Amino acid sequence: DIVMTQSPDSLAVSLGERATINCKSSQNILYSSNNKNSLAWFQQKPGQPPKLLIYWTSTRVPGVPDRFSGSGSGTDFTLTISSLQAEDVAVYYCQQYYSRPFTFGQGTKLEIK
Amino acid sequence: EVQLVESGGDLVQPGGSLRLSCAASGFTFSTYWMTWVRQAPGKGLEWVANINPDGSEKYYVDSVKGRFSISRDNAKNSLYLQMDSLKAEDTAVYYCARAQLTLDYWGQGILVTVSS
Numbered sequence: 001d002i003v004m005t006q007s008p009d010s011l012a013v014s015l016g017e018r019a020t021i022n023c024k025s026s027q028n029i030l031y032s033s034n035n036k037n038s039l040a041w042f043q044q045k046p047g048q049p050p051k052l053l054i055y056w057t058s059t060r061v062p063g064v065p066d067r068f069s070g071s072g073s074g075t076d077f078t079l080t081i082s083s084l085q086a087e088d089v090a091v092y093y094c095q096q097y098y099s100r101p102f103t104f105g106q107g108t109k110l111e112i113k
Numbered sequence: 114e115v116q117l118v119e120s121g122g123d124l125v126q127p128g129g130s131l132r133l134s135c136a137a138s139g140f141t142f143s144t145y146w147m148t149w150v151r152q153a154p155g156k157g158l159e160w161v162a163n164i165n166p167d168g169s170e171k172y173y174v175d176s177v178k179g180r181f182s183i184s185r186d187n188a189k190n191s192l193y194l195q196m197d198s199l200k201a202e203d204t205a206v207y208y209c210a211r212a213q214l215t216l217d218y219w220g221q222g223i224l225v226t227v228s229s
Contacts, residue, residue: 040215049219101174
């Protein structure tokens with residue numbers, strides 16, 4: 001199975017500042033048909049189901065604010081929130097959908113400093 | 114509007130069985146892969162199983178192989194998860210999710226508690 005490892009486990013950032021969450025896959029997750037990495041990011045707020053933010057590493061879901069961006073290549077990926085807002089407090093998960101089981105990272109809890 | 118509504122969660126004793134259902138609406142159910150994901154209390158997300166549009170392909174995480182069975186009824190727009198030989202470590206909120214590349218719509222989840 002592909003292991004997804006996120007860092008840090010928790011993060012406190014001031015409002016308006018940048019938040020960066022990292023995700024590392026134990027294997028290549030490059031989908032050869034489109035040369036894109038099969039990596040998604042989810043946001044989960046307390047008491048709610050996860051919400052898809054980004055797929056194919058950097059493609060934002062329509063309606064997701066453009067302060068959220070994804071990047072990365074090889075086995076290293078990043079979710080960046082350019083200017084943290086109060087409503088961004090949540091747990092964030094990366095997930096690979098290259099090889100079953102489609103494993104998730106352990107999650108990163110993002111809080112306001 | 115896409116809606117996924119899980120049902121069937123309960124308190125069950127170790128070794129028992131339970132069948133979860135997920136009622137789908139707002140999209141053409143029969144054309145999408147569907148997935149079950151679970152989340153133990155206070156823990157992260159675990160992909161459990163998925164099934165292709167016509168039900169002919171099914172995949173499971175190792176920890177549930179031989180105990181859980183995913184199925185669907187496209188005529189009823191419904192997804193199921195039959196859970197047998199339940200263990201304490203199966204205690205979790207179970208989500209059904211639509212799989213368009215990855216999991217683009219999720220239900221609200223249903224709690225399964227395995228305890229004596």
